[in-house]
Amino acid sequence: MAGITGKDQVLTAYANxxxxxxxxxxxxxxxxxxxRLVRNKMAVLxxxxxxAIVLVAFxxxxxxxxxxxxxxxxxxxxxxxxxxGHYFGTDQNGRDMLARVLQGTQMSLIVAAVAxxxxxxxGVVYGAVAGYFGGRVDAIMMRIVDIMYALPYILFVxxxxxxxxxxxxxxxxxxxxxxxxxxxxxxxxxxxxxKEKEFVExxxxxxxxxxxxxxxxxxxxxxxxVVIYATLTIPEIIIAESFLSYxxxxxxxxxxxxxxxxxxxxxxxxxxxxxxxxxxxxxVTLLFCLTYIGDGLxxxxxxxxx
Amino acid sequence: MLSYAFRRVLSAIPIxxxxxxxxxxxxxxxxxxxxxxxxxxxxTVLANLRAHYNLDQPLVVQYFIYVWRLLHxxxxxxxxxxxxxxxxxxxxxxxxxxxxxxxxxxxATAIGMLAGMVAAVYQNKWPDYVxxxxxxxxxxxxxxxxxxxxxxxxxxxxxxxxxGGWVNGSLMHLILPVTVLAWPHAGRISRLMRGSxxxxxxxxxxxxxxxxxxxxxxxxSRHAIKPALLPVVSYLGPGLSYLLTGSLAVEQIFGLxxxxxxxxxxxxNRDYGVVLGTxxxxxxxxxxxxLIVDLVYAWLDPKVRxx
Numbered sequence: 304m305a306g307i308t309g310k311d312q313v314l315t316a317y318a319n320x321x322x323x324x325x326x327x328x329x330x331x332x333x334x335x336x337x338x339r340l341v342r343n344k345m346a347v348l349x350x351x352x353x354x355a356i357v358l359v360a361f362x363x364x365x366x367x368x369x370x371x372x373x374x375x376x377x378x379x380x381x382x383x384x385x386x387x388g389h390y391f392g393t394d395q396n397g398r399d400m401l402a403r404v405l406q407g408t409q410m411s412l413i414v415a416a417v418a419x420x421x422x423x424x425x426g427v428v429y430g431a432v433a434g435y436f437g438g439r440v441d442a443i444m445m446r447i448v449d450i451m452y453a454l455p456y457i458l459f460v461x462x463x464x465x466x467x468x469x470x471x472x473x474x475x476x477x478x479x480x481x482x483x484x485x486x487x488x489x490x491x492x493x494x495x496x497x498k499e500k501e502f503v504e505x506x507x508x509x510x511x512x513x514x515x516x517x518x519x520x521x522x523x524x525x526x527x528x529v530v531i532y533a534t535l536t537i538p539e540i541i542i543a544e545s546f547l548s549y550x551x552x553x554x555x556x557x558x559x560x561x562x563x564x565x566x567x568x569x570x571x572x573x574x575x576x577x578x579x580x581x582x583x584x585x586x587v588t589l590l591f592c593l594t595y596i597g598d599g600l601x602x603x604x605x606x607x608x609x
Numbered sequence: 610m611l612s613y614a615f616r617r618v619l620s621a622i623p624i625x626x627x628x629x630x631x632x633x634x635x636x637x638x639x640x641x642x643x644x645x646x647x648x649x650x651x652x653t654v655l656a657n658l659r660a661h662y663n664l665d666q667p668l669v670v671q672y673f674i675y676v677w678r679l680l681h682x683x684x685x686x687x688x689x690x691x692x693x694x695x696x697x698x699x700x701x702x703x704x705x706x707x708x709x710x711x712x713x714x715x716x717a718t719a720i721g722m723l724a725g726m727v728a729a730v731y732q733n734k735w736p737d738y739v740x741x742x743x744x745x746x747x748x749x750x751x752x753x754x755x756x757x758x759x760x761x762x763x764x765x766x767x768x769x770x771x772x773g774g775w776v777n778g779s780l781m782h783l784i785l786p787v788t789v790l791a792w793p794h795a796g797r798i799s800r801l802m803r804g805s806x807x808x809x810x811x812x813x814x815x816x817x818x819x820x821x822x823x824x825x826x827x828x829x830s831r832h833a834i835k836p837a838l839l840p841v842v843s844y845l846g847p848g849l850s851y852l853l854t855g856s857l858a859v860e861q862i863f864g865l866x867x868x869x870x871x872x873x874x875x876x877x878n879r880d881y882g883v884v885l886g887t888x889x890x891x892x893x894x895x896x897x898x899x900l901i902v903d904l905v906y907a908w909l910d911p912k913v914r915x916x
Contacts (some may be wrong), residue, residue: 450628542751545626546858549753550873562753569757573765583754589750 339603346599349592356589360408369399371406371559383577394567394578403559404581410560411589414475414544415537421479422540423533426486427525431517433487434494447492448484474553478543484535489528497524527604534597538590547588561586614909621896629679632888636881663690675885679741687875695886702868703890706860709787709867710852717791718798722841725802729837732807744800747792752855756789756862773863783792786863790855794848801844806837846902850895888904898909 329340340346364371383400393399433444497503498521506516545562547553554560561582568579642686650658659665663674684695728740750758763769763785770784810833818832819825857869867909868887875883 446624450631451622538749545751546753549860550858564759565754569760571754573761576761579757579761583758586754587750589744590751594745594749 313345328560336603338412340599343599343602345595346603349490349595352588353592353596355436356408356585356592357412358572360405360412363405364409365403367402367405369402371398371402371557374588376496381442386555394442394575400577400581403564404585407559407561407564407582408585408589410554411541411544411562411586412557414478414560415541417475418482418540419533419537420474422486422536423529425480426483427522427529428517429483430487430490430492431494431525434491435498435513435517435521437495437498451481451484465498474544474547478540478547482540482543486529486532486536489532490525493525493528494521497521500520531597531601534593534600538593538597541586541590561589610907611770614904617900617903617907621900622703625893625896626676628892629676629885629889630672630834632885632892633675634668636884637668637671655743662686679889684889685882687883688880695882698871698883699868699886699890702871703868705865706856706867706869709783709790709851709859709865710856712783713787713794713856713895714852716787717795717852718841718845720791721795721798722802722838723799724795725841726806726834726837727801728799728803729806729810737803740799740803744796747796748800752789752793752858753862755792756785756859759789760863774866775863782863782865784858786856786865789862790852790859793855794852797848798841798844800860801828801840802837805840805894806833809837810834850891852900853894854891 375496396401428447429444433441503516503520511519541561542552544560545565548560548562551566551567554563556563564582565579565586568575568582571578656665663671666674668831675685681695684699686694687698724740726738731737747755761771762773764773771779771782773782773785775782784832815828815832818828856867857872859865860867860869861873868890871883872887874880875887
């Protein structure tokens with residue numbers, strides 16, 4: 304008989320109450336990560352500054368009266384001056400430094416984005432294939448990585464750039480094609496452990512082809528380490544690009560990049576310090592922001608590793 | 610141990626050979642050659658030059674000639690700088706590069722370890738913060754920018770040290786380049802040292818050592834430092850190869866007479882011999898360093914030997 308002890312009534316009431324209430328909200332791993340990231344003040348600040356730099360670099364030129372390759376014949380080698388409209392001064396050719404710094408930042412950011420994309424794509428696919436197939440395939444593929452590691456990388460980039468001309472697109476691809484090695488190693492290590500998981504076995508039992516398993520089941524599970532490492536690769540790529548430009552192997556005139564501007568500014572910094580300081584400040588700010596964001600992401604996505 | 614070392618050395622040989630092959634063909638497959646100067650040479654002269662350097666033969670034949678010479682320790686002639694062969698150029702430039710890199714290596718390793726230790730002991734107090742900032746600056750600011758800023762400040766404004774150039778045997782001329790080279794390395798070392806030291810200071814045996822009444826100094830010197838050094842030791846090999854490559858750039862910036870000057874000019878002039886020779890030299894150094902690191906590892910950790 305129902306309802307003698309009253310227990311059923313209590314339970315029914317409770318069940319009704321539960322039905323009308325909202326279900327307790329679970330927090331996904333992503334939400335957890337975002338929460339941790341937001342709590343990291345330096346990372347948040349860096350994200351804001353980075354977004355500001357990107358916006359200014361890409362929208363700013365439309366508001367600057369001078370073009371980056373436009374010569375102002377009356378204002379050559381002039382320090383920053385608000386009356387003439389050259390807020391960062393002019394270089395030896397009378398070109399407005401603000402416009403040139405904006406263009407240089409743009410170029411450095413584009414190089415970083417494209418090269419990172421190239422290196423991440425190669426590294427992830429390469430590492431995942433090596434890790435998934437294992438055995439002899441893995442041994443050979445990783446030996447190749449070892450060999451590429453043994454080549455002094457900056458020499459290799461210099462050779463590539465010099466031999467294949469000074470085309471900016473090749474510069475992007477060349478830098479990206481060198482920077483994927485560490486990514487491939489990290490991805491391979493992760494893949495080795497992921498491929499033993501049950502869902503991969505289930506996929507295999509379901510008849511999925513190796514390529515499908517890699518692309519649909521393994522690669523999505525690599526997001527964390529890949530995102531972290533990619534963010535930390537960007538500063539390295541910016542440094543590599545600016546170093547090549549510094550040697551005169553990178554972006555060519557009248558186009559410019561932060562490295563080119565610094566290399567042009569460094570020899571004359573004694574008499575015209577503004578030529579060095581403006582691009583240097585932008586470059587350093589950019590690098591610091593990216594590093595803080597990378598560190599923040601690492602702490603947020605991988606809290607064990609602190 | 611001996612058989613592990615033997616296996617490891619054997620496995621380095623094919624890597625070296627393949628790397629030589631890759632470098633050779635990348636260099637040769639690209640357009641342009643060492644004799645495409647500003648002034649076009651008469652065709653007969655050009656043909657003679659090409660024949661002299663075997664450039665008229667098929668690429669594969671050239672490759673075997675090169676490898677054969679390499680096995681005899683001959684890096685071939687320079688095709689642009691008259692009367693010098695590559696080994697001579699390396700003998701002129703490399704000792705300087707090596708000296709500078711080793712200087713930076715010793716100084717940076719010592720400073721880095723010390724700083725990392727201090728930061729770990731004073732974790733989350735002001736010495737730690739100052740140090741982390743110094744590390745960030747060193748690691749993040751690219752060496753050419755750091756060089757320019759230091760040159761401007763200490764060389765031009767304060768006039769403490771010469772801003773660049775080289776006078777034989779002058780230590781003052783080495784101060785700025787070595788600082789630029791050493792700072793990032795010291796930064797990485799101290800980061801590693803700090804991390805591992807913090808970990809070691811949290812272990813039970815350190816707590817035991819403290820609880821039996823040892824002074825802090827004794828705890829550090831007797832119990833904490835040695836195990837904390839392990840990750841640092843494993844970074845020394847890659848670190849040195851990093852310094853050697855990095856010194857190419859620093860030489861270029863400060864106008865120092867190392868191998869870097871030849872390398873960049875040679876790459877621009879398609880001086881195949883010099884570019885290949887330098888790259889191969891660096892490759893062998895890096896391979897050798899990796900080998901040494903692996904052997905030290907195997908010596909420290911028996912598990913590695915029997916993999």
